[in-house]
Amino acid sequence: MKSIFRSDLFEGRVAVVSGGATGIGLSIAEELASLGANVVLASRKRERLVPAARGLAEEYGVQVDGVVCNIRKRDDVESLFDHTLERFGKVDFLVNNGGGQFPAPAESIKEKGWNAVIDTNLNGTWHMCQTAANKYMLQHGGKIVTVVADVERGFPGMVHTGAARSAVINMAKTLAVEWASRKVLVNCVAPGIILSTGMHNYPPGIAENSIQRVPLKRLGSCEEVAGAVLYLLSPVGDYVTGETIKVDGGSSLWGESWPIADVDTEGMVEIPPWPEQRWPQYALKE
Numbered sequence: 524m525k526s527i528f529r530s531d532l533f534e535g536r537v538a539v540v541s542g543g544a545t546g547i548g549l550s551i552a553e554e555l556a557s558l559g560a561n562v563v564l565a566s567r568k569r570e571r572l573v574p575a576a577r578g579l580a581e582e583y584g585v586q587v588d589g590v591v592c593n594i595r596k597r598d599d600v601e602s603l604f605d606h607t608l609e610r611f612g613k614v615d616f617l618v619n620n621g622g623g624q625f626p627a628p629a630e631s632i633k634e635k636g637w638n639a640v641i642d643t644n645l646n647g648t649w650h651m652c653q654t655a656a657n658k659y660m661l662q663h664g665g666k667i668v669t670v671v672a673d674v675e676r677g678f679p680g681m682v683h684t685g686a687a688r689s690a691v692i693n694m695a696k697t698l699a700v701e702w703a704s705r706k707v708l709v710n711c712v713a714p715g716i717i718l719s720t721g722m723h724n725y726p727p728g729i730a731e732n733s734i735q736r737v738p739l740k741r742l743g744s745c746e747e748v749a750g751a752v753l754y755l756l757s758p759v760g761d762y763v764t765g766e767t768i769k770v771d772g773g774s775s776l777w778g779e780s781w782p783i784a785d786v787d788t789e790g791m792v793e794i795p796p797w798p799e800q801r802w803p804q805y806a807l808k809e
């Protein structure tokens with residue numbers, strides 16, 4: 524998908540994109556590169572980083588670096604921004620796209636699995652935001668966009684990531700206010716069900732089966748999510764901060780995501796009696 528923005532819009536700008544070597548992150552990095560930005564891709568997997576960085580640089584004629592970085596580790600995150608500042612002298616945009624989760628009923632999630640999902644999606648995002656702010660953005664301004672998930676109605680089947688993403692949405696609101704005077708804008712984009720490489724982590728057929736519960740009756744694309752991120756990073760997003768934009772085909776508004784078993788109706792609540800039925804001796808006579 525070709526960008527709707529002017530091809531030199533981000534010339535000379537520098538963006539860090541976590542989880543930027545695959546899926547939605549790669550689409551975001553690609554659109555940034557196509558608009559002239561130099562990009563630093565951060566990911567844990569060198570085998571994906573190298574081809575992504577070289578491919579983007581070659582295709583769009585910008586500088587693209589790949590840095591191996593586990594966002595859960597503060598030291599890795601510090602090195603990522605040190606590298607970016609040494610190489611480019613600035614960091615205008617931070618896109619937190621790196622994250623992950625696994626589907627499981629709440630009662631079966633082990634402590635290790637819970638902690639891992641919270642650590643990546645909440646703590647990792649926090650490390651990235653605070654480090655970018657302290658090392659550069661609080662002095663020079665900048666924009667932070669975090670790709671979260673559509674958690675408005677809770678997140679049945681993935682309670683860990685629902686809790687973490689909800690916390691990140693709240694964190695964006697707080698940082699938007701605390702850092703407004705430093706010209707640091709902080710927002711989120713919440714994708715619904717997107718056909719992306721992340722789908723490989725879910726059982727086969729889950730995406731196709733979800734279509735029926737999306738009002739627009741189709742899945743979203745990585746490019747459609749990237750478009751919302753680019754809007755926020757672009758000058759037309761300059762008056763938007765603390766916001767979360769859903770890109771979900773309406774799925775947060777309608778449709779069943781988690782079937783609830785029939786409930787035994789015995790013991791169901793009853794409508795309480797009027798006072799004159801409860802204490803007939805005091806009922807007013809007409």
Ligand code: ADE
Nearest residue numbers: 542567593594595621622
């Ligand atoms: N993408 C998913 N998990 C990640 C992590 N821990 N660090 C960087 N990118 C990631």
